[in-house]
Amino acid sequence: MLFYPKIKARLVWRVKLVSACLIGIECRYDGKSNLNKKCFELFKRGKLIPVCPEQLGGLQTPREKSEIQKNGKILTKSGKDVTKSFIKGAKETLKMAKLLEIKEAILKSKSPSCGCGKIYDGTFSGKLIKGDGTTAALLKKNKIIVITEAGL
Numbered sequence: 001m002l003f004y005p006k007i008k009a010r011l012v013w014r015v016k017l018v019s020a021c022l023i024g025i026e027c028r029y030d031g032k033s034n035l036n037k038k039c040f041e042l043f044k045r046g047k048l049i050p051v052c053p054e055q056l057g058g059l060q061t062p063r064e065k066s067e068i069q070k071n072g073k074i075l076t077k078s079g080k081d082v083t084k085s086f087i088k089g090a091k092e093t094l095k096m097a098k099l100l101e102i103k104e105a106i107l108k109s110k111s112p113s114c115g116c117g118k119i120y121d122g123t124f125s126g127k128l129i130k131g132d133g134t135t136a137a138l139l140k141k142n143k144i145i146v147i148t149e150a151g152l
Helices: 004-014 037-044 083-099 134-141
Strands: 016-019 048-051 066-068 074-076 104-107 118-120 128-130 145-148
Touching: 016 037, 016 083, 037 048, 048 083, 066 118, 074 083, 083 134, 104 134, 134 145
Parallel strands: 016 048, 016 104, 104 145
Antiparallel strands: 066 074, 118 128
């Protein structure tokens, strides 16, 4: 019994968070998934814990497409401000990561919550700019390594 906490900590450290859409869960804004075979295989082996920050923030699926604006607010295509929901989802994701002592996450590229390195520019034109989604940024700020599915 003396060794149990050490074993548990070592096992938990190897587990990563993953955007739930990458393992086939239909939680994207349009109600579809972004199934990634590598992520799904890691999930089946117990290496990944799925999370959808947008759902954790209270947004429904399907939902209207959203993008981060130049002023930092997150708006839907019709102009509804959903910034608070995205921030809440990012905080809930961070809380989960801390509780499970997770040090790495594989997040969906280009997403306003999960995007890492590049996100859409806020014009809903499909143009990409440098930047991170709300969840990716918060995880990075808390020293959690974030990569996208393209980085696998």
